[in-house]
Amino acid sequence: MQYELYYWPGIQGRGEFPRLVLEDAGADYADVGRDKDGIAKMQAVMAELGVPFAPPFLRAGDVVVGQTAAITSFLGDRLGLAPRDDGGRFAALTIALTIADLVDEAHDTHHPITGGEAYETQKPEAKLRAAGFRDRRIPKFLGYLENLLAKNGQVLAGNEISYVDLSAFQIIEGLRYAFPKAMAKQKIPKLLALRDTVAARPRLAAYLASKRRLPFNEHGIFRHYPELDG
Amino acid sequence: MQYELYYWPGIQGRGEFPRLVLEDAGADYADVGRDKDGIAKMQAVMAELGVPFAPPFLRAGDVVVGQTAAITSFLGDRLGLAPRDDGGRFAALTIALTIADLVDEAHDTHHPITGGEAYETQKPEAKLRAAGFRDRRIPKFLGYLENLLAKNGQVLAGNEISYVDLSAFQIIEGLRYAFPKAMAKQKIPKLLALRDTVAARPRLAAYLASKRRLPFNEHGIFRHYPELDG
Numbered sequence: 001m002q003y004e005l006y007y008w009p010g011i012q013g014r015g016e017f018p019r020l021v022l023e024d025a026g027a028d029y030a031d032v033g034r035d036k037d038g039i040a041k042m043q044a045v046m047a048e049l050g051v052p053f054a055p056p057f058l059r060a061g062d063v064v065v066g067q068t069a070a071i072t073s074f075l076g077d078r079l080g081l082a083p084r085d086d087g088g089r090f091a092a093l094t095i096a097l098t099i100a101d102l103v104d105e106a107h108d109t110h111h112p113i114t115g116g117e118a119y120e121t122q123k124p125e126a127k128l129r130a131a132g133f134r135d136r137r138i139p140k141f142l143g144y145l146e147n148l149l150a151k152n153g154q155v156l157a158g159n160e161i162s163y164v165d166l167s168a169f170q171i172i173e174g175l176r177y178a179f180p181k182a183m184a185k186q187k188i189p190k191l192l193a194l195r196d197t198v199a200a201r202p203r204l205a206a207y208l209a210s211k212r213r214l215p216f217n218e219h220g221i222f223r224h225y226p227e228l229d230g
Numbered sequence: 231m232q233y234e235l236y237y238w239p240g241i242q243g244r245g246e247f248p249r250l251v252l253e254d255a256g257a258d259y260a261d262v263g264r265d266k267d268g269i270a271k272m273q274a275v276m277a278e279l280g281v282p283f284a285p286p287f288l289r290a291g292d293v294v295v296g297q298t299a300a301i302t303s304f305l306g307d308r309l310g311l312a313p314r315d316d317g318g319r320f321a322a323l324t325i326a327l328t329i330a331d332l333v334d335e336a337h338d339t340h341h342p343i344t345g346g347e348a349y350e351t352q353k354p355e356a357k358l359r360a361a362g363f364r365d366r367r368i369p370k371f372l373g374y375l376e377n378l379l380a381k382n383g384q385v386l387a388g389n390e391i392s393y394v395d396l397s398a399f400q401i402i403e404g405l406r407y408a409f410p411k412a413m414a415k416q417k418i419p420k421l422l423a424l425r426d427t428v429a430a431r432p433r434l435a436a437y438l439a440s441k442r443r444l445p446f447n448e449h450g451i452f453r454h455y456p457e458l459d460g
Contacts, residue, residue: 050382051321051324051325053324053371063320065321065324066328067324074320086293087292090294094283094294094300097300097327101283101334112343112359125358128343132344144283
């Protein structure tokens, strides 16, 4: 069966989290949003199905699943990139959803008032929100992940690399791009070691070196605006 | 087995979503945060387990699960309040996570800059954020749910009332409390009918009339600040 991933073209955004799972597993998938007429196809499928509120979403036969962490959890279970026992599975889902919250908060640093208007319309508020994000939220979230690694071993849940470790890789990459100065101050050696382990996995290394891996840019979730990095 | 729900006492907050599932199912559960010394117990368990980033979380034997929608999905599966086929299960999870996003956005109307400081320190920004929430986000999210009901029938996912319908009840209650004027303008007859169906379920009706159902207040997620209701 071919998986169909639907996400906006041109940005990594939230779509990159399920894409990393598909790439690491070597799964057969169509990246529909990047097709010619991909956006129109995506909008037609959303209107037909009703369930996805917004991209990303995945179609896998009769299953349609939206919401980043739910997609990665679903794929992790199907593709052997998730713990197998319920204790590990629900730990992984909990952590993945916590990472999704961190992604939301990263987004809101540049859109603290409304997602319906450009960053440039809300710069003073963005500066205020970004300060709290840098000073309190990044250390709190990354300290939480670092603590989990101290408790659980070299991976965040279960005994082997799972989808949630791939998501941890992506959040480190995104935050380093957007907030290089703030990230240089974090003391997260275990998390950075996990990031390196993930980046070195053969299929992911090939993906990351390919043109399929888009560069970060100022249209996505993780945006580098120096004025927001303190 | 007795379920252990952990959440802050004194507010409905995010804990109310799993609580509604437990109550509707007539499950045996301890509402640990509301015990004498409940907060200390909760913090001790969080420190021991590592996995929950924040309340609410649930302990069910060897499983520990945090994040509102993940808890309700887990409980729905275990307690017969979820669709049984994968198509329905993942539709329910997707919708539950979308409702959780709406809860986050409702929260951020009164804390647009930082959750670390009181509403009173961020009132001008709150007014701006609340305007976009009322004018664009409430109609978009509730219109999405209304459309799902038009497609799927009288419930949001599957063929019978599930945990996600209970979550829809709660978001309607919360938004009506916080934004009565904005909510009076919404055209969502199917969603309001679902709300009434849920409220009339015998165990839930008993719960809602009991002292266990706390009133909304200005310490929770849904706060009634008239200046934010337009």
